[in-house]
Amino acid sequence: MREALFEAKTAALIGEVPIGAVIVYRGEIIGRGHNLREHSQDATTHAEILAIQEACATIHSWRLEDAAIFVTLEPCPMCSGAIINSRLSEVYYGAPDPKAGTAGTFMNLLTDERFNHQAEVEAGVLADDAAGLLQQFFRQIRAKRKAKKKQKTEKQS
Numbered sequence: 001m002r003e004a005l006f007e008a009k010t011a012a013l014i015g016e017v018p019i020g021a022v023i024v025y026r027g028e029i030i031g032r033g034h035n036l037r038e039h040s041q042d043a044t045t046h047a048e049i050l051a052i053q054e055a056c057a058t059i060h061s062w063r064l065e066d067a068a069i070f071v072t073l074e075p076c077p078m079c080s081g082a083i084i085n086s087r088l089s090e091v092y093y094g095a096p097d098p099k100a101g102t103a104g105t106f107m108n109l110l111t112d113e114r115f116n117h118q119a120e121v122e123a124g125v126l127a128d129d130a131a132g133l134l135q136q137f138f139r140q141i142r143a144k145r146k147a148k149k150k151q152k153t154e155k156q157s
Contacts, residue, residue, distance in 0.1 A: 001092060001126045004070045007034040007047060008133050014039065018072070018133040021047035023055040023088070025067040031055025047071060048079035052086050064088045072130035074101030074123070080109040083119055090120045094130025 007020025011034035023031035033050025037043060048071055056062050068090035074097040075083060083091060096105040103110050103121050110119045 001070045001072070001094060001130075003029060003032070004047075004072050004094070005126065005129055005133070007032055008072045008130065011035045011047070012133060012137050018137050019047045021051040021069055021071040023051050023064065023067050023069050025055070025059065025064070030058040030067070044078065046076065046079050048075055049082055052082050052088075056086065062086060068092060070125070072126075073097055073134065074103045074105055075110070076100045077102045077109065083110060084115050084117050087117050088119055090122070092122045092125045094125055094127045095134060096123060096127070 003022045004020040007022065008018040009020070011020060012018035016035040016038050018035070020034045021032070022029050031051040031054035033047040033052075033054065035047050036045040036050065048069060051069065051071075052064065055064055055067065064086045067088055069083060069088050070092045071079075072094045074093045074095065075091065076097070077100065080102040091103060091110055093103060098105055100106060102108065104123060108121075109115070110121050112118070
């Protein structure tokens with residue numbers, strides 16, 4: 001999870017929401033990703049999707065059976081779908097996402113037996129560290145917006 005946190009910090013450094021993911025197979029990281037939605041202007045460039053793409057390219061297979069993903073924020077519906085479709089066997093995440101988390105918080109897609117594949121889920125891995133990154137990022141965004149609004153008001157006076 002520390003490597004996923006590193007990816008999240010990388011995202012924050014470039015102004016992206018600090019979410020990071022890594023995929024581990026046979027004790028080695030085979031895929032990494034961090035959010036790139038703002039830079040790419042592509043709604044699908046979530047950390048998990050990018051890590052899955054890199055992992056598949058690394059092992060030359062779309063099947064990531066016996067691999068685990070570590071992600072700093074609970075996966076959303078799109079990412080949970082990609083996790084199911086790529087056959088990842090284990091999901092470890094840090095902070096819960098009450099608005100969009102589909103690994104047990106808002107709903108649970110990853111263990112739903114109606115799908116042809118389920119993943120084992122462990123929540124709360126280094127959750128305080130992951131949540132802290134997100135809180136700090138959004139606190140800075142709010143402060144910038146507030147300062148900009150204040151500056152605009154002062155110019156109008």
